Amino acid sequence: MCLIYKACLNLQSGSGGALCSTECRSSPVCKFITYLLDSYCTLSFYLSSACCKEPSTPPSPLWAVSYPQQTVVECLHLFLKPHLPALLASVKHQLTGLKSSAGVVMFNLRQVQMYQLSRLLHDYHRELYNHFEEHEICPSLYAAPWFLTLFASQFPLGFVSRIFDFVFAQGTEVIFKVALCLLSSHEGEIVECDGFESIVDYLKTTLPNLTQTQMEQTIAKVMEMDISKQLHTYEVEYHVLQDEMIEAGPLPDDSDRLDKLEKTNTQLKKQNMDLLEKLQAARQKIQTLETSVENFLSRESKMKHTIRSLEQERAAHQKTIERMRSCLPPDALTDVEMTQIKTGPNGKAKTAAKKP
Structure with missing residues (x-):
């Protein structure tokens, strides 16, 4: 207009x-x-x-x-x-x-339209809707210029003139149809974008560059689509949600909210300091335990080395004994065994008890 x-x-x-x-x-x-x-x-x-x-x-x-x-x-x-x-x-x-209320009316109308478009994506293209929600992309980031200018700000002039024809014939419902068809036809490419910047850049630069075939396909889909009942339902749903928010009561004053936030912040800071002290004490204890474990491991290693040395020395002594035994005559070997029998545990010879 x-x-x-x-x-x-x-x-x-x-x-x-x-x-x-x-x-x-x-x-x-x-x-x-x-x-x-x-x-x-x-x-x-x-x-x-x-x-x-x-x-x-x-x-x-x-x-x-x-x-x-x-x-x-x-x-x-x-x-x-x-x-x-x-x-x-x-x-x-x-x-x-x-003039006095145009800004408020347009703002409310735009909010309703963005909610309706979001609900359409939720119901008809759930994967695309979840992808937008995952990257925190709301319809107002990319669809607001479409509704404000009837796609004239970004799309080819020939495509815009066709949209104007439909708007004059069917009303603003056509804007939702065109937006939904454009998003659905590029759903695969949009889902492949893995970041906020890449998605927004694709919606603002790549998507508007339509070929003649894509324009004709979009117009054909728009002519076949009927979403009037859904739009009415979503509009009523939006107003019901707004009424429920109003009935829930006004939000507390900013000063009260600020005081509560400051108190909560003070408590969190105190808890944070306590946790830092406990963490420091736990780290010192862990360091002490690690030092003790290292000392025990070092002592264990030394003891294992000593045991291996003693075992080697014992084996050498046993070999020496065996060689010495092999060199002694049988009579002398018998006397040695008798001497070992008479020797006590402390290595001293037992004294025979005198008979009365």
């Missing part, structure tokens, strides 16, 4: 045959209006009647390419001239009446 309003103001400022200045005719507004009118046969036929002496059939839809731009704008002015006063009066009246 804003573009049409500006275009009407530009057209109404003309006089005589020169309806717009050269600067106005080269402005994006005039070019955009001229492009949008390519699909309307009524104006095409009117242009043909104005430029041809004996028009028989309406000209080609691409009439804006066949005729000078000044002629197109003049015919547009002639076509809209009877309706301009009522149109401008209605627009001015609405702007005057809504």
Whole structure:
């Protein structure tokens, strides 16, 4: 509506045959209006009647390419001239009446629309919805420009003109359909993005670069889709949730919340200091135990080394004894064994008891 309003103001400022200045005719507004009118046969036929002496059939839809731009704008002015006063009066009246509350109304409307789009993704494309939730990407990050400009800020002009046609014919429900179709057709590529920045960059730069085939497929899906009941349900659901939040009572004052946060912070700091002291004591105890374990391991290693040395020495002594035994005669070996029998545990010879 804003573009049409500006275009009407530009057209109404003309006089005589020169309806717009050269600067106005080269402005994006005039070019955009001229492009949008390519699909309307009524104006095409009117242009043909104005430029041809004996028009028989309406000209080609691409009439804006066949005729000078000044002629197109003049015919547009002639076509809209009877309706301009009522149109401008209605627009001015609405702007005057809504100026004070327009910001609040638009904000609330935008919140409802973002909630509806989020619920549509939740119900129809759960994997994509979970992927957005995992990376904390809300619809307002990427879809707000779509709703504010009817996709004109990022998408090709030909695609935008088709959306305008659907909006005039079916209402704002078309915006949800187009957004849902665009996201669903690129769901695989979006899920492959593994970061917040990469997802947002894909939605803002890669997704709007549609080919002609993708445009036609999107428009076909939009024509087949019907989500009016779901949108109404989601709108009612949003308002019910808002009413429940209001009935829950106002939030505490910021000062009270700040005092509570400060008290909680003080308690947490005290607990943190206590835990740090306990942690330091535990670390010292662990260090002492580790030192003790190292000492025990060192002593154990020394004792094992001593045991191995004694075992080797014992084995050497046993071999020496065996060699000495092999060198002694049998009689001497018998005397040695008898001597060992008579020797006590302490290595001293036993004294035989005297008989009475």
